[in-house]
Amino acid sequence: MKKFSIFLGMLLDAIAVFLALYLSAVVKFSLGIFPGTSPISTHIIIYGCFASIAYWWTIFALTGAYRLHWDRSWADEIRMVFKPVVAGFVILSLFSFLATPQASIGRWIFFVYFSLLNLFVYAARSFSRLLERRLAKKSLLQRNVLIIGLGKSAKELVDYLAINPSLGYNVIGFVNPPHPVDNPAITEPPKGEINDISTLAEKHGITDLLVTIASNFHDDILSLLLPAVQSGIRVKLVPDLFDVVAGHVHNTQILGQPLMELVPDRLSFWEKLVKTTGDYVVSLLVIILGLPLWIIVSLLIVIDSRGSVFYRQKRTGKGGKVYRIFKFRSMVTNAEKTTGAVWAGKDDARITKIGRLLRKTRIDEVPQFLNVLSGEMAVVGPRPERPEIIQELRTIYPFYDKRLTVKPGITGWAQVNLEYDTSIEDVSRKLTHDFQYIENQSLFLDLEILARTVLVVLTAKGAH
DSSP states (O other): OHHHHHHHHHHHHHHHHHHHHHHHHHHHHTSSOSTTOOOOOHHHHHHHHHHHHHHHHHHHHHTTOSSOOTTOOHHHHHHHHHHHHHHHHHHHHHHHHHHOTTOOOOHHHHHHHHHHHHHHHHHHHHHHHHHHHHHHHTTSSOEEEEEEOOSHHHHHHHHHHHTOGGGOEEEEEEEOOSSOOSSOSOOSOOSBOGGGHHHHHHHHTEEEEEEOSOTTOHHHHHHHHHHHHHTTOEEEEOOSSOOOOTTTOEEEEETTEEEEEEOSOOSOHHHHHHHHHHHHHHHHHHHHHTHHHHHHHHHHHHHHSSSOSEEEEEEEOGGGOEEEEEEEOOBOTTTTTTTOSOOOOTTOTTBOHHHHHHHHHTGGGGGGHHHHHTTSOEEESOOOBOHHHHHHHHHHOTTGGGGGGSOOEEEOTTTTTSOOOOSHHHHHHHHHHHHHHHHTOOHHHHHHHHHHHHHHHHHTOOOO
């Protein structure tokens, strides 16, 4: 039913887009309002209307429009229509100018089309949202949720959801909070403990966690994040005295019930699809087109010092999964045989001569494009860290696991702004940049990071 609702929403958008352009063309060419305008064949207008459907579907999809939106407010829906339409018109205007600089669409007809498109698409979305709520009310469209907590807030929330079935939240049960509740308001036996979330999510198809424990228990809230991400579910908090760190939570509403949502991934499905496709394309291009250079680099590594060309090392990826990265070897063989896992110093004697150049230009990271092709990494994201070092970082930074809610990357916001880590103190600055990236993910930010990475490589203004 979820797929049907999304498909219906796309169909309604298509009708709205078609009508907006068709009526605009009628106003422009058939009503005689604009003297001197040459008539256009109806067939051409219809072909243009169908072509516009594909264009606007792409724009709307890239902005995350095609997902269930039954819990959006009317104001949110206006924003979700207006912003993509503005972006789409900017792109249309730019391409029109590049194609025929002398052409003029006409300010009034431009305004008519813009207004009709906003009006019709908003009407389509409103109808779609009302239909989704009707289906939810009949239990034909639901989201399975677990409520964390057994106190008064949990009881108030479940009562609210019960009298608002159109929200489509099907409460599977309750989970014991990390701290005991003195006077539990929920008498129903809990489904399990916090550690059981992943198992319960798989068993019951959980899509959301609704957290009602006191939100000033920061460590407890953060402890829910990684298991939820591993299971692909969303975490929403009933607000209390929660310390809203700038950019770390996103305010949302389920109709009249305000919640705070921990957002581990800012990208919509279609944005993630574009990002993933781009990762594969970029990786293949770098590996194939740069093959002659990588062969030369391999020869220089072998000539410079004894040992293998590549270096493999355990790293921790999304959801805490451990995997092995590939790198061009930039240190002597068995560099950590006596020291164990340590950071490389600024003038580290273990780094080879060619290794210094490779690290300075970040070329030593190139083999990790193989990790991207295997799905373990992305081109852009926080750099992956070693499991043993992460254990140390968790004791210093209790919120470190939030860094594991996205795929690690070959390059990232921290890498184009800061140097390599050389000590535990450097991690704090890196974490700030990594969290900035996680909370502000976008395709445009990825493009900026890629452009700045290319500049680092070409100018050799990289880390020591």
